[in-house]
Amino acid sequence: MKKPLLLFSLSLLAVLPLFAQQQKKEAPLVFTPQWTAQAQFAGYYVAKEKGFYDEEGVDVQIIHPNATQTSMERISSNRSHATTLQLAQAIQIVDEGIPMVNLLQTSMNNTLVIISRREKNPLEQKGAKVGVWHAGFAELVFAVTKELGIDYQWIPAASCVSLFVAGAVDASVAMSYNEYYQILQAGFALPEKCIYRFSEHGYNIQEDGLYVTREYYRAHKEQADKFARASRRGWEYAAGHPEEALDIVMDYVDRNHIATNRVLQRLMLQEILAKQLDPDSGERAFLLRQDMVEKASDLLLRNGIIRKPVTLKDLSR
């Protein structure tokens, strides 16, 4: 009798961990960055491809948005769980009644610029037609220009660069890591006087951070924290190995048939990594700064873009 009992005990020991694992295993975390595949999200691609998510024990799926589904639409419909947002966007979303939690702050500086096509200071082009993304990302631009009393005629468009190149607009809002290089790539020399950099005029407000809804965070705190830790590790690895990170980015770009090239992506990665350094300490801090959250919230509130202040606490875990 002893032998069959031993066999039964052994088989039970073998099955138990599997059973426990099945019980413990959570659904994959679907991460949708706010734009199509590009070096702006290099750290996440690196974390995925270098196995940092696996090492943390979190199953992350990266699904990019498309023309019919923006990242926030996927979040709202619970098809995605995490996304990247600019600080101003996050404040606006919180103000609209969707509490969001900042898991990881990657950007420590602002990259918004207005580029003039007329070889003059963009702020001096009163009434000019200025291209802006119709999909968002320009909350800060609207607030600042409103505060400065500049009466631009905004032209919301899917591709501001095409309008700029064709001469259909006088100026365009751009990111210093993306559209700025695309315009240079189209053969524009862009002297510095044509560029208004928000960061240099008292509006250095952080941008990209990694967010989940507060509801999701409450339910999957451990998974979200692991995701944040591994993502940070991905960014740190990308900063130390930019060419390897670029190879990974180009894999994602090719897989998603993005009309870009290695040169643009290298320049984008360089700028993104440079803007991840804290302006005071010069270090890769990965933290939301209270002063910047307050400044963004005040600016948006003053200009009627949000209705009540949003604090660092509102965004923190």
Added chain:
Amino acid sequence: MKKPSSPLLPGIKRSLSGRLSLWIVLFAIAIFIATLSYVYAVLQKAVRREAINGATRELENTVLRVNVILEDVELLADNLEPLIYKDLDNPDAMMELSRSIVVNNPFLNGCSISFEPYFYPSKGKYYSCYSNNNGHRVYTQQEGNDQYQYFYLDWYLLPKLLNQPCWTEPYTDQEESDDETMDSKMSVSYCKPLIGNDGSFVGTLSLDISLEWLSETISAVKSYPHSYSIVVGRGGTYLVHPDAQILFYQTIFTNQLEHPDKELWTLGKAMLNWEDGMREIMLEGQTNYVFYKPLMTTGWSVGIVCPEKDIFGAFHRQQRIVVAIVILGLLLMFVVFSRVINRQLEPLRKLAVQARTIANGNFAQKLPDTNRTDEIGVLSKSFNYMQGSLVNYIDELTSATAKRERLEGELYIARSIQMTLVPNKFPAFPDRKDIDLYAFMAPAKEVGGDLYEYFIQDGKLHFCIGDVSGKGVPASLFMAITLSLFHMSSRQGLPPAEVARQINDGIAEKNEQLMFVTLFIGQLDLKTGHLEFCNCGHNPPVLMRQSPEFMQCLPNTPIGVCPGWDFEGQVLEIGHAPILLYTDGLNEAENIRHEELGNDRVLAVLNQEAYTDAKALVERLRIAVASHVGTAEPSDDLTLLCLSLLG
């Protein structure tokens, strides 16, 4: 460090034929280089001009072909526009128009007649009538919705903002296929703004065409094996390029963001500025000619990139062949010239070998016969003549040399005999302590005309010293006669003047040659130091008392000149004072500049040191003479005789 030289060079240096051939070939190379350079420069210009003309023509034809298609699209839009305005109040008619235009024009990919939000209140925010031809069927639908907000897209915004028709940049067009999957293809649209009755913008008419035909049409242009065509869009994007990796993804300026290239930048700007022309630029380390021309109203530019090596490929091939032929020709020329010149110079070489044989003493060596009448023939004959003359000369020389050697032998014997005629063993009187005497005689030639003699008889030292006129054998014979006569006369115990008279008479009697001899004859009393002497035209001796001084002598004639001359003797008490007798080989000894030693120098040499003995004094004078004469030939016989009484 010395460079190791090629073994060829010494060969060429030694060989006249090699050197001549090399000079000829070098000269030919210079002429070839000058001629070929000029011809190539002219031809290269012509080839370049022809290439430019050809590529420009090809480019113009291509642009014309593309323009025809683009014009068709623009014309179609112009024709469609009035139909839209006619039924602008009827939104459903727009759908029909969109469909019929695609159905009736198979080259169109699609047609969109799209309107501003809420233009038709009954249709809501979005109204975009879109028909699409997937190659099999035409689908028509209203495509605007919250996910496809068309009024933010280029094709809708550009004509609106520019307020004029325009072509979009290429974009990826998603189209529904028969199996309800989505195909994507690169397309481009011609868009016209639709203006309402009140003059306001109401929407956009857009006609889409695939870019494949453009790529096919333009890629077909291939002027040269490695030439290719490109089309760049308004922002420099490659719309047509052989490298699919960069097509639509890169612009002509992309790589310049990291590696600025002024030439490429200028080319890109020229193409973007819709210029028409040609530029020479470096691409991937090779020179390329890029011909470019704008494409109608699209804002695009077509370019043909022709590698220089293709344009000049055939030309350079021919150039290499010609250069190879020239090099081969020059090498052949060098070999042929070397051989011909070598053959022509063969007799000269034989001549050289045989001349060396002759030079080595083989005078019977036969020189080559030649019938040639050129310089070589003349040289050969001259050599033959020279050989004959040389043989005769050598014979004569051999005979003369034998004769001379015999004479030299005889002279050597004569010299030996002459040297035995004068006493030459010293000390002169080994058994006497009261007299110190030393003499030295050196003829200028084998035999000489100087003489001296001494002997003791009756307590007196009889001595003489003399110098016969002239030199050599005649003088030596005359010297022998004089010595013989001195002996004969002196032995008779006659005083010196009488001895001189007897010798003079003996010589003058048969002196047909009119030779003479200067002679100093002396008799010194060995006890008293009383000197009796007769000087017959000879150099006065030097008497060294406190200081050396020339003795005062009466002016008698030399012996042999005047028969019967009455010679006059003299006496002098010299005591123990040394007396130096000499011939003019001492005071008239000449150096290489013909300067004589002179009496003063003789006295100076005598004064240099205190007198010790006769031999030392004679040696000192001999060294002084040798030192003065140096490398010059001795000008005269030298004889020195010094004597003094001791005790």
